[in-house]
Amino acid sequence: MASLSPAEIEYENRVRKQKASNSKKNKRAYLLVDPRKPKRPINGYLRFNDAARADPAKFNLTLSTEPARQGIIANQRLFAEKWRTMSDEEKRPFVAEAEQELAKYEIQLAEYKRERGTDTEHNIDVSTSFRFCYFINHEPTWFIV
Numbered sequence: 001m002a003s004l005s006p007a008e009i010e011y012e013n014r015v016r017k018q019k020a021s022n023s024k025k026n027k028r029a030y031l032l033v034d035p036r037k038p039k040r041p042i043n044g045y046l047r048f049n050d051a052a053r054a055d056p057a058k059f060n061l062t063l064s065t066e067p068a069r070q071g072i073i074a075n076q077r078l079f080a081e082k083w084r085t086m087s088d089e090e091k092r093p094f095v096a097e098a099e100q101e102l103a104k105y106e107i108q109l110a111e112y113k114r115e116r117g118t119d120t121e122h123n124i125d126v127s128t129s130f131r132f133c134y135f136i137n138h139e140p141t142w143f144i145v
C-alpha cells in the first residue's frame with residue numbers, strides 16, 4: 001500500500017465504494033488510507049485524560065479499582081466530571097497545547113494537499129473524476145472524464 005500513489009488510492013477507494021453499493025447485502029466498504037497523510041492531533045479534553053491517567057493525584061482524583069471494563073467506564077466518568085467542573089484557567093494548558101498542535105497539523109495538511117494536487121508519476125490531476133483504468137503492457141492508462 002505504501003507504494004501506491006494518492007491517485008491510485010483514491011481510485012481504489014472509489015472502486016471499493018462502488019462494489020459495496022452494488023452488493024445485495026449491506027456490506028461496508030473498507031477503504032485504503034494514505035500513510036503519508038498527516039494524523040489529526042488530539043483535543044484538550046483527551047490531553048487532560050492522558051495527564052490525569054498518568055498522575056491522578058495531581059488532579060485530586062482517585063481511580064477506580066473495579067475489574068476491566070467497569071473500571072475503565074468509571075474512570076472515564078470521573079475524568080469527564082472533573083473536566084466539566086474545571087475552570088477555563090485550569091483547562092488553558094491543555095487547550096493551548098491542542099491549539100498549537102492543530103495549527104501545525106493544518107500547515108502539514110495544506111502541504112500534503114498541495115503535493116497531492118497532481119500525481120507526478122502518472123501526470124494526472126487528482127481532483128478530476130476517474131472513469132476507467134486499464135493496464136496496457138503492465139502500465140496503468142487512466143481515462144479521465
